[in-house]
Amino acid sequence: MEDAISEIADQRKKNHFAIVDAVVKKKDNVASIVFNENEGSFLVGVAAALSTKSNKIGFVGGVDSELVRKFEVGFRAGVEAANPKAKVEVKYAGAFDKADIGKATAESMYKSGVDIIYHAAGGTGTGVFTEAKNLKKADPNRKVWVIGVDKDQYDEGKVPGTKQSVTLTSMVKKVDTAVQDLTTKAKEGKFPGGEVITYGLKEGALDISPSKENLDKDVLKKVEEWKQKKSSRVK
Known part of the structure; x- marks a missing residue:
């Protein structure tokens, strides 16, 4: 391009x-x-850190590159800032168009106890959503979540035949x-x-998604506090 x-x-x-x-x-x-994708990723990292029940969180990247690393680094920083006890498992799929790899990676993470996965993987991330939706459909009470990227991916997380979505939130660019x-x-x-x-945050160009149904009010309050803090820091 x-x-x-x-x-x-x-x-x-x-x-x-x-x-x-x-x-x-x-x-x-x-x-x-x-x-500054790291700034928006920091916010969803805070949301994940305060929403996890297992203190095990995942990050799935597409191609390991300088750009995608910005998402990972910001996300990990947000998790650590809000909940130092939580650990982030990082995996790179090596592609942005391999939904099957995304699904397999998510399956492995969820089996290990991870309950929230943030993807920055393009079409590969579709597989992450597929695995989470399959688990949710099999057990409606199971708490498994995906954090979307670039846009509000609430609809991508909707579980067929239910009113539920596995999308916890999204990092919106x-x-x-x-x-x-x-x-x-x-x-x-x-x-x-x-x-x-x-x-970045200062210019109002990054945020969490407007779909907030799956985030507790206390979590939203903390995310907003961090947003204001980070915005003032970068001015």
Whole structure:
């Protein structure tokens, strides 16, 4: 994608372009939008730490990369900050499109006593949801949870034939907030061409999902407290 944007930017130098989750260098008409995913992951880490009953939590990543590591590091930091007794088991699937590997990884984690898994694995994460839903369908009283990523994945966690969802919460990346901010800058004649613009908690571009049915009120209160604390720290 970076090469394609770079090529078309050279062809249309009077136009403005933006790329999300990637960086195009040395192009005065291209702005690169990136996010502090570790900050949003910290918040869902707090939610997981305060919701776990077993003190065993899992993280499933897609490809082991610098980007996905940001999700892992932020999540682990949130868990440790809110509940030092909880342990995080980390597994990387090696792909973003292998739902079968995601399912097998989740099966192993849940069998070991993990009760909450945060995935940053794209399509591989679909398998994590599948395993959690299968366990929930087999035993409606079992507490197994998945934390979604990038968007509100409450619907992905809905258990067929029931009113339940295994989605505890999700780490939401508000791309629309970033794009709106960039559009406003462009209208004001301040388009940040050639720059890398980073969005995080301070800019309101990361948060937990609006679907909060499965989080206790006390947990939500603590997450909000940490959100305010982390937001003020990065200002």
